[in-house]
Amino acid sequence: MTDKKKDKEAEFYRRIAELRSKNNQFPWTSGEIPIFELPKEQTKLFADSEAEGSEMSSEELERRVLMDLVAPTYNFRTFYKRLNYELRRANRYDRKLTLLIVAVDGLDEIFRIRGPEVRDNVVSASAAVMLTSIRDVDLIGRCREDAFGIILPETPRSGAEVAAERIRTRLENFEVVVKGRSYLITASVGVACFLGKPLVESGYGQGPSVEDVFGAAADAVMRCMKNGGNEVAFADDKSEE
Secondary structure: OOHHHHHHHHHHHHHHHHHHHHOOOOOOOHHHOOOOOOOOHHHOOOOOHHHHOOOOOHHHHHHHHHEOOOOOOEOHHHHHHHHHHHHHHHHHOOOOEEEEEEEEOOHHHHHHHHOHHHHHHHHHHHHHHHHOOOOOOOEEEEEEOOEEEEEEEOOOHHHHHHHHHHHHHHHHOOEEEEOOEEEEOOEEEEEEEEOOOOHHHHOOOOOOOHHHHHHHHHHHHHHHHHOOOOOEEEOOOHHHO
């Protein structure tokens, strides 16, 4: 690497660090992130510095810090920090909260046969469908190559059932067209609900950790995938285990 490229790279990461600090995203320790096949290079908090250089605008750089590089959603780190905030808020004020993890079925097969461009188009289109299926107050982020997390504030199990099934059905009926070829997709949806607890019962507001809630939703979506996908599973539904 030439000295000029090294200088550009150093400037790029300096600006990234400043924006992370500004958005309360730094420092970030690995212990805060659950084990769920963490995102690959495509969804990390940095872009290809050699390809992009340090000349991009502050708006574009900030977008790359907060947003996924493929889907029109938050990236995993931004999403996970927001989930942590929303769970603490729900626990403190005795509010309900639901977390959905939506995994696009068969994405590995699409990548193997059709390559990364088609996969990324399917991911982006799927995210767009999810965005049209949720409320303005809900929040979505890409959690790994094939999966998205959706935070539903103030949402009990009954509302979660409706939201999860709406997303599953809309994806099932959606057709992605890439270079003239159509792709029909389905999704597995794992659901974890936090129903809120009065402070007197929860010991000064101590409730489940963000890792607990995220892990429960991840386990539920894994059950769906093992069953062949295109279904909804709740973390507290023991009948499926």
